[in-house]
Amino acid sequence: MTEITVVEDPGAAVADRLTEAAERGGQIVLTGGSTPRGAYGIAAERDADWSGATVWFSDERCVGPEDPNSNFGMADRALLSRLSRPPRVMRIRGELGYEAAADAYDALLREELGAQPRFDLVLLGVGPDGHVASLFPGKPALEETARLAAAVPEAGLEPHVPRVTLTFPVLNAAREVEVLVAGGDKAKAVARGFGEPPDPDAPASRVRPQDGSLVLFLDEAAASAL
Ligand code: 6PG
Secondary structure (H helix, E strand, C coil): CEEEEECCCHHHHHHHHHHHHHHCCCEEEECCCHHHHHHHHHHHHHCCCCCCCEEEECEEECCCCCCCCCHHHHHHHHCHHHCCCCCEECCCCHHHCHHHHHHHHHHHHHHHHCCCCCCCEEEECCCCCCCECCECCCCHHHHCCCCCEEEECCCCCCCCCCEEEECHHHHCCCCEEEEEECCHHHHHHHHHHHCCCCCCCCHHHHCCCCCCEEEEEECCCCCCCC
16 A cells, blocks of 8 residues: 655654654664655654664665765764664675675674564655665666665666665565655656556666555655656
8 A cells, every 4th residue: 555645844754753663663774865864854853762773774885884975874973873862773884895795784684683574664765767775777686586685786876886775575575665755856756656657667666565555755846746
């Protein structure tokens, strides 16, 4: 079931959902990008008790945690380091390089959550090319079904650094996937991913939780082509 929520400030709505999931002690997947950063800032201001929760990442750029391009670094600055009761954080060690970092994250997921992780909340953004996490159009990682985390030697968009990403089977096994998109420049990508009919070439069109819910948080501009 897909639920579409169009609100003035979708980042604030997502901040509420993140906060609730954190207070329930959930397994939560954060994502990168500028739209999520706003949501993280609002969640940080709520300063809820995240100490029972575990935070993971949908994907990472293969850089160190201090690098301005690091998804972990962004989430840490905007949210995690600002919480007085922080969660456990399972970051992707991008500094290891894409193959070793993907292997390490895959192993960590299996160790902590088993061979078929079922996250409570997965947050995703959508890129202008319809990508989610670091699942870019036309790249082999899209077809990966055996691994939980895959290496992405070539990113489809800026910054052009290799990535590590969760794979579709993991994303679609979640209890809830929330997709946060704002701005008219993403309207087409949203329509390709979630309109009727969806465009199979847009990776977002493959985000369809099997036994969970899909909730889109959009502003009016992002929803304008649906
Ligand atoms: C990344 C992200 C990516 C992001 C979208 C949307 O590493 O780039 O994880 O999937 O969520 O690209 O990002 P923006 O909100 O910045 O457009």
